[in-house]
Amino acid sequence: MKKMTGEIKKDRGMLEIDEAECKGCGLCIEACPPKVIAMGERLNRYGYRTAIYAGAGCTGCGICFMACPEPGAITVLRLSSPGGVAAARTLGGATRCASN
Amino acid sequence: MSSSPVADYTVVHAKSRSFYDRYERKTELQHQTHFCPGCGHGIVHKMIAAAIDELGVQDRTILVGPVGCSVFTYYYFDVGNVQAAHGRAPAVATAVSRSLPGSVVISYQGDGDLCAIGSAEILHAANRGENIAVIFVNNAIYSMTGGQAAPTTLLGQKSTTTPLGRKAATEGYPLHVSELLATLQAPVYIERVGLGDNKQIAQTARAIRRALENQARGLGFSLVEVLSPCPTIWEMSPVEAQHWVRETMEKTFPLGVFRDQTKERLAAPKPEPAPSPALDELPRILGVADADLPEGNAHALDAGQTIDLQVRIAGFGGQGVLLLGEVLAEAGLDAGLEVSWLPSYGPEMRSGTSNCHVRLAREAIDSPLVSAPNVLVAMNEPSLRKFDQSVRRGGWVIFDGEEFPADCRREGVHVLALPFTELANGTGDKRAANMVMLGAVLELAGVLPEASIAAALRRLIRNPRWVELDERAIVLGRQLFQRALA
Numbered sequence: 001m002k003k004m005t006g007e008i009k010k011d012r013g014m015l016e017i018d019e020a021e022c023k024g025c026g027l028c029i030e031a032c033p034p035k036v037i038a039m040g041e042r043l044n045r046y047g048y049r050t051a052i053y054a055g056a057g058c059t060g061c062g063i064c065f066m067a068c069p070e071p072g073a074i075t076v077l078r079l080s081s082p083g084g085v086a087a088a089r090t091l092g093g094a095t096r097c098a099s100n
Numbered sequence: 101m102s103s104s105p106v107a108d109y110t111v112v113h114a115k116s117r118s119f120y121d122r123y124e125r126k127t128e129l130q131h132q133t134h135f136c137p138g139c140g141h142g143i144v145h146k147m148i149a150a151a152i153d154e155l156g157v158q159d160r161t162i163l164v165g166p167v168g169c170s171v172f173t174y175y176y177f178d179v180g181n182v183q184a185a186h187g188r189a190p191a192v193a194t195a196v197s198r199s200l201p202g203s204v205v206i207s208y209q210g211d212g213d214l215c216a217i218g219s220a221e222i223l224h225a226a227n228r229g230e231n232i233a234v235i236f237v238n239n240a241i242y243s244m245t246g247g248q249a250a251p252t253t254l255l256g257q258k259s260t261t262t263p264l265g266r267k268a269a270t271e272g273y274p275l276h277v278s279e280l281l282a283t284l285q286a287p288v289y290i291e292r293v294g295l296g297d298n299k300q301i302a303q304t305a306r307a308i309r310r311a312l313e314n315q316a317r318g319l320g321f322s323l324v325e326v327l328s329p330c331p332t333i334w335e336m337s338p339v340e341a342q343h344w345v346r347e348t349m350e351k352t353f354p355l356g357v358f359r360d361q362t363k364e365r366l367a368a369p370k371p372e373p374a375p376s377p378a379l380d381e382l383p384r385i386l387g388v389a390d391a392d393l394p395e396g397n398a399h400a401l402d403a404g405q406t407i408d409l410q411v412r413i414a415g416f417g418g419q420g421v422l423l424l425g426e427v428l429a430e431a432g433l434d435a436g437l438e439v440s441w442l443p444s445y446g447p448e449m450r451s452g453t454s455n456c457h458v459r460l461a462r463e464a465i466d467s468p469l470v471s472a473p474n475v476l477v478a479m480n481e482p483s484l485r486k487f488d489q490s491v492r493r494g495g496w497v498i499f500d501g502e503e504f505p506a507d508c509r510r511e512g513v514h515v516l517a518l519p520f521t522e523l524a525n526g527t528g529d530k531r532a533a534n535m536v537m538l539g540a541v542l543e544l545a546g547v548l549p550e551a552s553i554a555a556a557l558r559r560l561i562r563n564p565r566w567v568e569l570d571e572r573a574i575v576l577g578r579q580l581f582q583r584a585l586a
């Protein structure tokens with residue numbers, strides 16, 4: 001993440017990729033609209049190259065999460081609205097509390 | 101899921117609560133599914149889990165898992181789980197859904213499972229409009245077993261059983277399950293979706309959620325067919341496989357809603373089925389109720405003495421072989437024992453040979469088969485010759501005939517051979533020979549109280565005149581056995 005200064009706006013979203021769960025299929029890289037996920041060079045403990053977040057540019061859309069076959073390999077976060085917790089829409093069309 | 105350690109950001113998509121934290125199938129790698137990289141099953145699993153979370157139905161969801169690559173649903177989903185035999189998930193789901201009204205029942209199936217071996221089950225579950233959501237993962241192949249053709253394999257698609265590509269002339273055409281089932285009247289909602297790109301993935305999540313929501317509302321049968329990549333068997337990279345879904349599979353299997361009766365069903369819900377009758381009403385419905393009949397399990401024996409009576413009763417059809425066994429078993433039930441009665445006869449209603457296996461024990465009975473009886477009741481010579489070798493040492497043969505064939509005698513096996521049919525004449529009716537022989541068995545077994553036998557006779561034999569005759573016949577049989585011992 002970029003360091004916060006007065007002029008740089010925070011990204012709307014952020015990603016955490018669990019490299020122990022990722023099997024390196026690359027579907028999230030294909031799915032990501034702003035193209036902020038890449039295949040890492042390093043092998044994880046199990047011998048997979050894994051997806052890595054570029055560190056900036058995530059919009060928090062959640063499409064990578066839905067395209068990923070592993071239950072917990074990807075976690076998507078979104079910038080909270082100033083008033084508190086952001087309401088987010090999942091791809092399934094349902095509203096769910098962003099704080100769960 | 102707790103909020104992120106990163107200030108100002110909150111988690112919006114994370115592992116579903118409906119998944120277990122760790123999967124106990126293996127001792128290591130417990131955070132990973134067993135699916136290959138890029139497998140569509142994993143994606144569909146996540147959508148089902150997300151829908152369960154969103155609908156808040158985790159504690160009333162029962163997932164019926166299939167045979168196929170997705171056989172391990174019960175290791176992943178923290179819901180009620182049942183694993184069905186190949187193709188039988190809709191039948192199992194039917195039973196679960198009917199016996200637990202108000203539950204959200206999901207039948208998860210592959211294309212080999214659902215439309216090859218299980219084609220009958222899915223058709224009839226859909227036609228009955230069962231309250232189940234079927235999630236049908238169509239990857240056009242049998243993946244788990246290594247890539248044999250499925251009914252959904254595309255024309256020209258190579259598989260281990262169609263190495264030159266599927267040909268319509270020999271293997272028929274790809275089966276369009278959604279279109280077929282949409283011709284039925286009962287289903288509420290049938291849609292085919294895909295995992296070929298972001299838009300399709302989003303639509304798949306919506307369709308799966310709708311199917312589950314229909315269950316939560318009790319609307320009836322819903323099926324979502326998901327065109328799903330199998331990179332491993334298709335021998336493609338995960339991304340190539342995704343493209344193949346969109347560019348090739350979809351041409352054979354067009355996406356879309358094939359049936360949607362949601363609005364109509366919401367307006368006019370399915371009538372509730374009549375509640376099943378209570379257990380104690382069954383005798384009346386089946387016409388076996390009789391206020392005068394004694395209660396079952398009325399004369400329970402004292403615990404203590406071990407009982408393991410294994411009786412084979414054999415004769416010609418019409419001699420009352422099966423009834424003899426039934427009275428014995430029914431009396432055992434009345435005495436609070438474990439019992440089994442297994443008839444074995446040919447297609448003839450009369451004549452032909454017939455025999456039955458009866459077991460009475462204190463302990464639970466493992467098998468109703470009596471292959472080594474401790475009592476053989478043989479009502480004629482052919483039956484004797486058929487079974488005499490099977491009697492255990494220390495056991496008894498009770499034979500209807502004056503002469504016991506010398507070559508059937510065996511060391512260590514007791515014999516009571518009497519002309520039971522002739523002797524039954526003494527009761528007034530030769531046909532009571534079976535009950536005379538039963539009397540001998542009861543006397544030799546010596547475990548069943550008289551009251552249990554009387555209760556069994558009254559329960560099984562409706563005509564009081566016959567009950568009275570049979571009671572006399574049993575007394576005669578007891579006396580004959582006593583006299584023989586003396």
Ligand SMILES: Cc1ncc(C[n+]2csc(CCOP(=O)(O)OP(=O)(O)O)c2C)c(N)n1
Pocket residue numbers: 167168169170186209210211212213214217239241242243244245250
């Ligand atoms: C009664 C029975 N017959 C055959 C099999 C072998 N078998 C295991 S999985 C499978 C095919 C599954 O294919 P599909 O339903 O398409 O699921 P996929 O593995 O592709 O996800 C077969 C035939 C079995 N387990 N049980």
